[in-house]
Amino acid sequence: MEQSVYTILLVSPKAPPRWSAAGVNLIWQTSLDEVPSEKIHLLLLDVEHFPHLLHQARSVFPLCPTITLGSSLTQASCLSLELPLPDFEGFTPALYQRLLVLYQEHLELTERINEELNALNLQLLQNGTGDFYVHLLESAVRLVPGAQAGALIGLDPDGQYSFKATLGYDFAGLSRIRFTPQQIIGTENELPRTSNLLKFREFNRGKLDPETEKILRESGRIDEIQVSLSTQVRVKDRLAAVLNLENFDSEDAFTPDAIRIAESFADRAALLVQRYMLEWQVQERAHRYKLLSELSAHIETMNTPHEVAETALGTLMQLSQYELFVYYERLAHGWQLQAFRHSVPLPFDPSLLMNLNLHDFDRLPRSVTSREVLDIPDFQNVIDPSPDLLQLGLKSTLLAPVQVQGRVMGVMVLCTFSGHREAKSSEIQVVKFILGRLQNAFERRTYLEQVESTREATLRTLGLALEYRDFETRGHTDRVVDLCERFALRLGLPEEERTELRWGAYLHDVGKIGIPDAILLKPGKLTPEERLKIQEHTLIGAEICMQMPLLPDLTRAVVRSHHEWWDGSGYPDNLLAEQTSLLARIFTIVDVFDALTTERPYKNAWPIPNTLVHMEKLSGKQFDPALLPVFIDLICDLYGVSRVP
Known part of the structure; x- marks a missing residue:
């Protein structure tokens, strides 16, 4: 049976003294x-x-027990043994025994850490990424002697850092804080810092704003x-997280062994954190694409920017950490609130949003009219707010103008009022x-308005064309409309029914195109046969309309x-x-009133009072008795x- 070999790697410009021991390879x-190529059991670093x-060495051998040789103590990764250089007397049997003990302790600790991480x-495999950081922090608190509470600060997709989990603290409050990389690791170097023991109130002293x-x-207590x-x-030389463990009883709670355990745990957890970050990013990206895809499909059925904004703000609220989402639209008389959503209770009366003066934003260095998405992490330090804006208590703001054909037609305003923040790139x-x-919705609305305007003009032109043929009804179309x-x-x-009625008024006599001039323009009294022919204009008109x-x-x-009577005659x-539609019954009343009160070749115009008396007599016979009094x-x-005449 081959004897196991304990391999030691010494990295030093000085050659080691000649020394050999059974089962040891130096x-x-x-x-x-x-x-x-050999498996290294221990590192000796000069x-x-x-x-x-x-x-x-930590990059090449992240989990290997280490001895650092130097003139002062230098904390190594995992379990380590620091030997100041003056005390290093070479590889003696006593040192060998100490190395064996160190290695055994390393194996035992590794087994404990592996149990937690496995x-x-x-x-993670069974339940996905939910509560991963919470369970990771709980494992660290269980393993590290002296730990009574803790917090895990992790990397966000945009390169900032935020609290991912806490134990013994108010996570809802701490999660509002975001750190820059400089606040986490400082600007003096890019090398990994060794573990630090400090009073938490001294953490980043002078680097954080008073609100943080x-x-x-x-x-955070x-x-x-x-x-x-x-x-x-x-993870791959990049700071993925900071594990903070705290004790409330003693400044000496964390021994050197506790520090080594924390470092070993952090080193071994790095691969798991990397896997979590990849899976979380995939899930978040899939979730974002799903929401945006659903939003895009939903928007395709909408014709107005107001509808688009109302739906989009709901989606944005799920994908953003802002707290208030508002959409304003430029109308003829100025800016008007069209939609708003909020993810937390508002600290002010929502009616204040309706009177918000967006001209205050014109005082920004780059105003809304710049047509750029503008991130304002500290709102009140950028502009001098009006009293209306001031009472909202806005902390951070993201302005997003909607530009259509070179003009800003709308603006989305995203706000926070519980803390300052910078917008994430996502x-x-x-x-x-x-x-x-929103821009597409504006363009679609403009196109539809142009189509409606063209259609309206076309229908009106058809009605007017009939007047030029039948001179006795000149002006009738515009009056009845x-x-x-x-x-x-x-x-x-509602507006839709008013539009349908207006179009019917334009086209009500379009069927007269099919009536011969000899009958339509006859100056005298019509015969019964001619009257029946005139009545055909309703059927001809209906047939023409079927082609539209x-x-x-x-x-x-x-x-x-429009010539049907209430009594069926x-x-x-x-x-x-x-049985006659409401719009047709409405038009019947209007059509008769205009015919009676305007001059025709065969009659004079009736006075309005006489006309109303006459029409009242026909209530319930020719006219709807419920509509006529309103008219x-x-x-x-x-x-x-x-x-009364």
């Missing part, structure tokens, strides 16, 4: 540029001559902490995505049924009462007349 190198050797890895320090005192052990978790990407959809609009408003009809696929059914009904279908009240108001 490899000497002057650098780590080449890595031995940091006196190579100060950066420890950093290089359980956490299994949980206030949150740390309220939610920094005045109660006696000592904090801060250990870095690095948030700005989502905002720009939504801005693009105007009066129908007023009547519909008095009845409280964009016309609504209710518009076609006005053209076909009208034409062409002898419809009774409410008569409208006419009395418009012309200032009484029903």
